[in-house]
Amino acid sequence: MNEEIIIAGFGGQGVLSMGKILAYSGMMQNMEVSWMPSYGPEMRGGTANVTVILSDSRISSPILNVYDTAIILNQQSLDKFEEKVKPGGLLLYDTNGITRHPKRTDIKIYQVEAAAEAAKMATTKTFNMIVLGGYLKLKPIIDFEDIKNGLKKSLPKRHHHLIPLNIDALERGMKIVKALNN
Amino acid sequence: MGELRLMKGNEAIAEAAIRAGCDAYFGYPITPQSEIIEYLAAEETHKRTGMVLLQAESEIAAINMVYGAASTGKKVMTSSSSPGISLKQEGISYIAGAELPCLIVNVVRGGPGLGTIQPSQADYFQATKGGGHGDYRLIVLAPASVQEMSDFVKLAFDLAFKYRNPAMILSDGMIGQMMEKVELFDPVPRNTEFDQSWVITGKTADRERNIITSLHLESASMEKHNQELQKKYIQMQEQEVRIEKIQCEDAEFLFVAYGSSARICQKAVDLARAEGIKTGLLRPQTLFPFPTKEIEKMAGQVKGILTVELSMGQMVEDVRLAVNGKIKVEFYGRAGGMIPTPEEVLKAMKQKIIGG
Numbered sequence: 052m053n054e055e056i057i058i059a060g061f062g063g064q065g066v067l068s069m070g071k072i073l074a075y076s077g078m079m080q081n082m083e084v085s086w087m088p089s090y091g092p093e094m095r096g097g098t099a100n101v102t103v104i105l106s107d108s109r110i111s112s113p114i115l116n117v118y119d120t121a122i123i124l125n126q127q128s129l130d131k132f133e134e135k136v137k138p139g140g141l142l143l144y145d146t147n148g149i150t151r152h153p154k155r156t157d158i159k160i161y162q163v164e165a166a167a168e169a170a171k172m173a174t175t176k177t178f179n180m181i182v183l184g185g186y187l188k189l190k191p192i193i194d195f196e197d198i199k200n201g202l203k204k205s206l207p208k209r210h211h212h213l214i215p216l217n218i219d220a221l222e223r224g225m226k227i228v229k230a231l232n233n
Numbered sequence: 234m235g236e237l238r239l240m241k242g243n244e245a246i247a248e249a250a251i252r253a254g255c256d257a258y259f260g261y262p263i264t265p266q267s268e269i270i271e272y273l274a275a276e277e278t279h280k281r282t283g284m285v286l287l288q289a290e291s292e293i294a295a296i297n298m299v300y301g302a303a304s305t306g307k308k309v310m311t312s313s314s315s316p317g318i319s320l321k322q323e324g325i326s327y328i329a330g331a332e333l334p335c336l337i338v339n340v341v342r343g344g345p346g347l348g349t350i351q352p353s354q355a356d357y358f359q360a361t362k363g364g365g366h367g368d369y370r371l372i373v374l375a376p377a378s379v380q381e382m383s384d385f386v387k388l389a390f391d392l393a394f395k396y397r398n399p400a401m402i403l404s405d406g407m408i409g410q411m412m413e414k415v416e417l418f419d420p421v422p423r424n425t426e427f428d429q430s431w432v433i434t435g436k437t438a439d440r441e442r443n444i445i446t447s448l449h450l451e452s453a454s455m456e457k458h459n460q461e462l463q464k465k466y467i468q469m470q471e472q473e474v475r476i477e478k479i480q481c482e483d484a485e486f487l488f489v490a491y492g493s494s495a496r497i498c499q500k501a502v503d504l505a506r507a508e509g510i511k512t513g514l515l516r517p518q519t520l521f522p523f524p525t526k527e528i529e530k531m532a533g534q535v536k537g538i539l540t541v542e543l544s545m546g547q548m549v550e551d552v553r554l555a556v557n558g559k560i561k562v563e564f565y566g567r568a569g570g571m572i573p574t575p576e577e578v579l580k581a582m583k584q585k586i587i588g589g
Contacts, residue, residue, distance in 0.1 A: 071239075071412070078239050078414050086239070086412035111499035113411050116574035204239070 052082070052107045054192055055115055057132055059100035060124025065179030068205065069122075070101035072183065076193045076201030077105040087113040098128050105192065122186055129153060143186055143228070153231070160231040161189055168223050177220035184224020195221075235416045242382040242408040243268035245415050246312070246338055249386035251278055254423035255336075256307040257285035259298035263314045264350040265406035266340035270312070282420075292317040296324030296337075303333035304445040306432030308390055308423050312338035314406075315356055316347055318364075325399060326365025330447025332431075332462075334393035336386065337371070338402045340409040343570040351570020352406035352493060357547035360403045361521045368459055370466045372400040372473070373520040375491040379413035381518070387418060392473060394427045396465050403520060405543065407493040407572065466522075475518040476527050480506065484513030486586055487531055488578070489552050490541040491517045494566075498541050500575035501582065512582065520548070528555035537561040537586035541578055544568055561586060 147166035163185035278284035289295035343349035389400035565581035
């Protein structure tokens with residue numbers, strides 16, 4: 052198993068922490084993991100993105116040009132990364148604020164209305180976990196238990212009371228994710 | 234098995250320093266390595282191991298604190314990024330001249346000048362060929378993973394004390410900022426086995442005064458000191474070279490790359506092999522001592538070598554010296570924080586070596 056993922060959106064959407072939870076969870080399952088953020092000028096005022104690789108074997112380059120999965124949270128990122136998904140790969144995006152939708156026909160495209168769903172919850176900060184839930188529904192490469200453990204590991208103790216809320220968000224994401232084509 | 238954690242490269246360096254029994258860290262923050270001092274501060278090292286953590290008023294102050302503390306035989310370190318390391322060069326030259334052990338971490342960013350905060354490997358010359366003035370060498374280790382960021386801290390201290398010579402970890406913003414799984418080594422008590430006859434901790438009645446200095450006003454004495462230093466460097470070259478070879482057994486074309494570039498080349502090797510092109514990667518883990526003999530040996534096996542660096546071409550000069558004209562050696566690199574993709578690197582191999 053080798054899953055190469057790009058998660059991209061605006062700073063503040065929880066892009067980096069979503070990647071971190073994935074990486075922690077992968078580690079719980081004894082996978083090799085890498086988490087490579089964009090940092091610096093790119094992050095300030097532009098898109099924030101993180102490359103996460105989960106693999107059964109040693110990971111070579113933590114920075115990639117093409118991906119098995121792109122999780123896209125804004126228009127700029129969609130414009131940039133749609134063409135970077137490997138043929139047959141997966142593109143998951145939130146339609147909120149998207150006016151130019153993906154056009155490729157050689158990849159699987161899914162939508163998760165995470166921003167709309169988060170608005171129904173106690174806090175919209177659950178947004179990224181709804182997206183992550185959608186991804187895990189499509190690619191159940193990590194046990195749900197390990198995701199819970201990953202959450203515990205990556206969240207500071209003072210936020211542990213929010214874990215049930217996050218799990219609720221993950222489950223909502225799993226329910227609302229839907230295919231655009233195929 | 235040691236404790237497993239998911240950490241940034243910079244955090245791994247800090248945690249490893251605590252575990253390696255480091256007595257003191259003196260530094261001044263600079264991106265992309267500020268997580269080192271941040272992590273040490275958050276860990277409250279004074280409570281955990283008694284390790285001193287001091288944010289100096291400048292890089293120059295920090296390196297001179299290292300000079301002073303190292304004189305007492307303590308295990309000490311500093312860290313910075315390119316412009317900050319330039320500021321430290323006078324002190325580094327003095328420490329090398331005075332033959333003191335210490336660890337200097339350079340998480341390299343793009344230059345020259347203030348440059349950019351993005352990853353770069355453009356400080357290779359500075360790290361391996363001097364940096365400061367005079368005929369001296371640093372032991373230079375080049376980690377290519379978060380695991381090695383941790384492991385090389387211990388190794389660097391061991392080598393620094395073995396040779397009474399400053400050791401440098403030459404990393405970059407990519408390895409510093411990325412997170413990977415790391416198996417931490419068990420904490421070790423500070424190594425007190427080494428010969429302490431030279432340390433200045435207060436003269437006792439039963440011995441002569443110890444003097445730590447890099448000043449030798451008499452030419453004959455200065456030359457003798459230089460010759461003694463050279464002996465040490467030659468011994469390092471004979472005993473301390475470390476490399477990793479990836480898919481080299483049947484390779485016809487070879488990448489030579491260190492640190493983050495090596496990770497990119499490792500993927501390029503896989504991509505090439507998927508196309509039926511037999512490539513391999515030789516990754517120096519020590520940049521000084523440089524793996525001259527190992528590269529020379531590979532030159533007898535492969536048809537051509539592509540050296541890949543995040544610079545405009547620095548290590549390639551040492552690769553060419555090692556190969557000595559036997560086969561073609563070409564260079565591919567990006568600068569200023571631009572990072573080549575594995576596909577780009579493979580394309581360069583095809584154009585410059587295989588097809589060229």
